[in-house]
Amino acid sequence: MTPLEQDGTEQAPPGYLDDKDAVLKRLRRIEGQIRGLQRMVQEDQYCIDVLTQVAATTKALQAVAMHLLQEHLDHCVHEAMVAGGQAAQDKIAEASRAIERLLRMIRPAPDPAV
Numbered sequence: 814m815t816p817l818e819q820d821g822t823e824q825a826p827p828g829y830l831d832d833k834d835a836v837l838k839r840l841r842r843i844e845g846q847i848r849g850l851q852r853m854v855q856e857d858q859y860c861i862d863v864l865t866q867v868a869a870t871t872k873a874l875q876a877v878a879m880h881l882l883q884e885h886l887d888h889c890v891h892e893a894m895v896a897g898g899q900a901a902q903d904k905i906a907e908a909s910r911a912i913e914r915l916l917r918m919i920r921p922a923p924d925p926a927v
Contacts, residue, residue: 828888829881839877846870878915885911 829836847870853863886908893904 825889825892828884828886832884836877836880839873839880843870843873843877846873875915875919878918882908882911882915 827833846866850863850866850870853866890904890908893901
């Protein structure tokens with residue numbers, strides 16, 4: 814059975830379907846990093862060491878996000894572009910919003926001293 818989009822229309826399988834196991838493996842590794850961070854805090858590890866691990870975990874999540882975005886563009890957006898019409902425009906707008914969210918995630922916060 815094909816998953817349904819929020820508006821009730823049928824949706825193609827996700828672009829990452831062919832490498833779903835690899836994506837899940839990466840996410841499980843990140844989950845382990847999070848558990849390691851919790852352990853570090855419980856054990857009162859040095860702040861900079863914890864922050865270093867937070868940065869590594871953040872980068873790992875960003876890598877997964879970029880991989881998923883690339884798969885979405887290569888599959889979902891590409892297929893919509895081939896089909897054309899309003900569906901293509903909607904898929905481009907959806908991808909643009911996703912990219913904007915990702916950029917907000919990786920963009921450094923403004924320095925309040927400036």
